[in-house]
Amino acid sequence: MTNKTWRVGVAGLGTVGGGLLQFLAERPDFAPAGGRAVITAVSARNKTRARPVDISSLAWFDDPVALAASPDIDLFVELIGGSDGPAKAAVETALKAGKPVVTANKALIAVHGAELAALAESQGVPLLFEAAVMGGTPAVKMLREAMVGDDVASVAGILNGTCNYILTEMEKTGRSFADVLREAQGLGYAEADPTTDVGGFDAGHKISILAALAFGCAPNFAAAEIEGISDVELLDIKLAKDLGYRIKLVASAAKTEDGVAVKVHPSLAPLDHPLAQAGGALNALFIEGKRIGRIFIQGAGAGAGPTAAAVAADIADVMTNAQRPVFQAPAGALKPFIAIDPARAVGKAYLRIMAKDQPGVIAAISETLAECAVSIDAFLQKPVEGAGGVPIVLVTHATPESNLLDAISRIEKLQTVLERPRLLRVARI
Amino acid sequence: MTNKTWRVGVAGLGTVGGGLLQFLAERPDFAPAGGRAVITAVSARNKTRARPVDISSLAWFDDPVALAASPDIDLFVELIGGSDGPAKAAVETALKAGKPVVTANKALIAVHGAELAALAESQGVPLLFEAAVMGGTPAVKMLREAMVGDDVASVAGILNGTCNYILTEMEKTGRSFADVLREAQGLGYAEADPTTDVGGFDAGHKISILAALAFGCAPNFAAAEIEGISDVELLDIKLAKDLGYRIKLVASAAKTEDGVAVKVHPSLAPLDHPLAQAGGALNALFIEGKRIGRIFIQGAGAGAGPTAAAVAADIADVMTNAQRPVFQAPAGALKPFIAIDPARAVGKAYLRIMAKDQPGVIAAISETLAECAVSIDAFLQKPVEGAGGVPIVLVTHATPESNLLDAISRIEKLQTVLERPRLLRVARI
Numbered sequence: 001m002t003n004k005t006w007r008v009g010v011a012g013l014g015t016v017g018g019g020l021l022q023f024l025a026e027r028p029d030f031a032p033a034g035g036r037a038v039i040t041a042v043s044a045r046n047k048t049r050a051r052p053v054d055i056s057s058l059a060w061f062d063d064p065v066a067l068a069a070s071p072d073i074d075l076f077v078e079l080i081g082g083s084d085g086p087a088k089a090a091v092e093t094a095l096k097a098g099k100p101v102v103t104a105n106k107a108l109i110a111v112h113g114a115e116l117a118a119l120a121e122s123q124g125v126p127l128l129f130e131a132a133v134m135g136g137t138p139a140v141k142m143l144r145e146a147m148v149g150d151d152v153a154s155v156a157g158i159l160n161g162t163c164n165y166i167l168t169e170m171e172k173t174g175r176s177f178a179d180v181l182r183e184a185q186g187l188g189y190a191e192a193d194p195t196t197d198v199g200g201f202d203a204g205h206k207i208s209i210l211a212a213l214a215f216g217c218a219p220n221f222a223a224a225e226i227e228g229i230s231d232v233e234l235l236d237i238k239l240a241k242d243l244g245y246r247i248k249l250v251a252s253a254a255k256t257e258d259g260v261a262v263k264v265h266p267s268l269a270p271l272d273h274p275l276a277q278a279g280g281a282l283n284a285l286f287i288e289g290k291r292i293g294r295i296f297i298q299g300a301g302a303g304a305g306p307t308a309a310a311v312a313a314d315i316a317d318v319m320t321n322a323q324r325p326v327f328q329a330p331a332g333a334l335k336p337f338i339a340i341d342p343a344r345a346v347g348k349a350y351l352r353i354m355a356k357d358q359p360g361v362i363a364a365i366s367e368t369l370a371e372c373a374v375s376i377d378a379f380l381q382k383p384v385e386g387a388g389g390v391p392i393v394l395v396t397h398a399t400p401e402s403n404l405l406d407a408i409s410r411i412e413k414l415q416t417v418l419e420r421p422r423l424l425r426v427a428r429i
Numbered sequence: 430m431t432n433k434t435w436r437v438g439v440a441g442l443g444t445v446g447g448g449l450l451q452f453l454a455e456r457p458d459f460a461p462a463g464g465r466a467v468i469t470a471v472s473a474r475n476k477t478r479a480r481p482v483d484i485s486s487l488a489w490f491d492d493p494v495a496l497a498a499s500p501d502i503d504l505f506v507e508l509i510g511g512s513d514g515p516a517k518a519a520v521e522t523a524l525k526a527g528k529p530v531v532t533a534n535k536a537l538i539a540v541h542g543a544e545l546a547a548l549a550e551s552q553g554v555p556l557l558f559e560a561a562v563m564g565g566t567p568a569v570k571m572l573r574e575a576m577v578g579d580d581v582a583s584v585a586g587i588l589n590g591t592c593n594y595i596l597t598e599m600e601k602t603g604r605s606f607a608d609v610l611r612e613a614q615g616l617g618y619a620e621a622d623p624t625t626d627v628g629g630f631d632a633g634h635k636i637s638i639l640a641a642l643a644f645g646c647a648p649n650f651a652a653a654e655i656e657g658i659s660d661v662e663l664l665d666i667k668l669a670k671d672l673g674y675r676i677k678l679v680a681s682a683a684k685t686e687d688g689v690a691v692k693v694h695p696s697l698a699p700l701d702h703p704l705a706q707a708g709g710a711l712n713a714l715f716i717e718g719k720r721i722g723r724i725f726i727q728g729a730g731a732g733a734g735p736t737a738a739a740v741a742a743d744i745a746d747v748m749t750n751a752q753r754p755v756f757q758a759p760a761g762a763l764k765p766f767i768a769i770d771p772a773r774a775v776g777k778a779y780l781r782i783m784a785k786d787q788p789g790v791i792a793a794i795s796e797t798l799a800e801c802a803v804s805i806d807a808f809l810q811k812p813v814e815g816a817g818g819v820p821i822v823l824v825t826h827a828t829p830e831s832n833l834l835d836a837i838s839r840i841e842k843l844q845t846v847l848e849r850p851r852l853l854r855v856a857r858i
Binding site: 136277292293298299317324330 | 448452459461462463559564565566567570571574575576577578579703706718719720721722723724725726727728729732734735737738739740741742744745746749750751752753754757758759
């Protein structure tokens with residue numbers, strides 16, 4: 001171990017950057033691998049904004065790219081965010097200058113991870129992003145480092161705390177999505193523009209990264225199937241619960257001989273399952289390996305403290321001088337990401353059909369399902385006040401997605417059915 | 430990354446060693462950090478025993494110490510076991526020869542970890558032991574590497590799969606400890622001499638290691654308070670459940686300003702708590718950090734596949750050439766382990782008092798408890814057939830252990846009480 005002092009430049013001083021400043025102020029002895037890390041230069045949009053730590057003694061850069069290029073820093077920390085623009089330019093500049101990079105930027109890694117990994121490895125410097133997924137819960141380290149002694153078959157979990165908070169509150173308080181979202185925005189749990197979170201894109205970025213780490217393929221955010229939670233209705237939360245399930249935004253990645261499927265869907269998890277029990281802003285993840293079996297991890301997925309701790313752990317990793325590929329396999333050896341045709345997916349599903357309250361409805365629906373080779377595992381018809389019809393809900397046995405979609409189109413056309421049936425997947429966990 | 434081929438010598442070819450041979454046979458391309466790992470030499474007690482992989486082409490050593498000293502290996506893997514004897518001699522020999530060491534030996538690290546860490550660091554070589562705790566679930570890596578950006582306050586969990594299996598079966602089948610142990614031995618889940626497991630010593634080794642990693646102190650197995658499960662009675666399992674708890678063997682380590690408390694006790698966990706729900710041979714652990722909050726991890730704690738995967742991950746770590754202290758802080762900077770006086774511990778407790786079925790019993794007991802400043806949170810009196818008296822069980826509010834012991838001694842002397850009350854702790858989780 002060396003006693004080198006690492007001069008750290010930090011671009012982006014929002015929640016995470018502020019947390020990192022505070023951590024290093026509280027722990028001036030932070031020297032986990034012998035060397036010391038000292039923040040010497042910063043860049044942010046607003047120089048004079050109030051911050052938890054006085055930054056007046058640090059070198060200031062209006063331009064994060066100039067900071068990344070500065071010969072006076074040894075390590076660049078990117079906390080700007082966004083898949084392109086200044087974040088990407090700054091990270092590329094730092095790597096090209098031979099500087100290790102630590103980032104919390106999930107969009108950047110999910111979209112441009114493979115090319116950045118190639119650049120980092122060609123320069124022989126690390127590119128680390130523990131804080132990009134699950135905040136302080138070390139999902140990235142687990143998959144990249146601890147699972148190399150195994151063949152990972154699948155990962156699945158709850159990766160967006162905002163969505164999990166909203167779904168938990170909807171169930172707990174019986175309020176609508178829009179209502180709870182508004183409250184979450186007021187409390188600062190959701191952004192003013194919530195699309196990234198509630199649209200499932202944030203979880204999509206994260207699961208794309210985990211898939212790359214788990215399977216040794218290039219991250220491919222564009223190939224992820226993504227559905228957010230904005231259409232989740234309270235009615236479905238209640239009916240799913242009657243059937244023994246809780247609706248969660250589940251992000252999953254699975255590998256078969258045909259390729260990789262990366263998905264984000266509001267999904268049903270059995271009430272007694274650990275994923276169903278991870279409430280509020282918690283994140284949780286299952287990793288399934290051929291030898292290791294199933295590992296479950298759970299923790300806070302966001303916040304200044306946990307995320308800054310993850311950045312600090314990455315800084316410590318840089319200081320060890322470890323030589324390790326960015327994505328478990330060297331960038332040149334990453335397998336191409338071959339997406340599996342979603343229509344070929346097979347799984348259990350939840351269908352809610354709003355029907356007229358008249359004889360023959362169930363017969364017509366069940367006949368249609370049988371024609372499409374969809375068999376039923378659980379069935380519930382329950383009058384719900386103000387629902388505008390009678391909801392008929394059922395959970396199928398494992399069925400090819402194409403059969404389900406076929407059945408939905410046919411049921412929609414039945415004369416007794418009021419609207420297109422609502423489809424939700426049952427999580428494969 | 431280098432393309433170096435690492436010649437690996439493996440001492441001990443039991444379950445884990447066999448699993449490692451099999452893993453590297455199945456994955457001849459295992460090169461997670463660029464280099465390759467090839468087992469070239471082995472040592473075991475019996476050369477001719479049937480093994481999952483043919484070892485006839487490998488160099489054979491009758492003496493593991495000679496293998497550790499061999500100039501023909503670059504990395505030594507110790508899978509012999511035991512805190513002293515050949516395991517320790519071989520590990521010391523390898524480190525003195527400047528060879529990285531990977532071991533699954535929890536006893537060795539819990540007892541001699543600090544001196545071995547000093548030796549490894551003075552030679553500038555890694556000493557890794559992921560497989561020593563929780564098998565393939567990377568608890569060691571999490572605490573040593575991911576938690577350096579935080580201050581860990583406590584860890585607590587289920588670290589011995591055999592005990593967890595026995596307790597789970599006792600509850601499920603209503604059979605006694607002795608009965609279930611005998612069956613577990615028949616199935617190979619428990620050793621012929623089960624003392625290390627059921628006596629709590631294995632969990633004690635593991636939690637001593639985790640405490641050292643979490644708090645940056647020297648491991649000190651001798652200072653751990655250890656109570657096993659051999660005295661856990663079915664009656665207590667049932668009565669605890671009536672009160673909303675499940676009995677688990679909980680290993681915990683907590684840091685206060687006064688020092689560190691490392692404990693293994695059969696303890697009550699609330700039925701809806703993740704630790705209570707980790708059944709069978711599962712291992713599970715909570716890590717509580719100042720910034721990160723609570724992280725929970727769960728997975729298989731033993732077995733050839735998971736443990737060999739952990740050894741393989743450590744081999745991969747060696748190949749990265751990372752320079753990192755063995756126990757989160759360099760050996761010379763490890764804090765001394767200051768044990769907290771157990772009598773000063775404060776916690777909730779479960780007491781079972783076997784009393785004569787006659788008037789005034791409860792009055793006498795509750796008066797005695799009040800005299801000792803022990804206040805009651807839950808109380809249950811329930812006739813149990815064949816129990817030889819009436820069991821009166823109660824759960825206290827948080828109480829200093831010294832008050833509890835005082836109360837137990839006084840209650841034992843009451844004329845209406847048949848035997849010394851049974852004390853079990855409520856886990857602080």
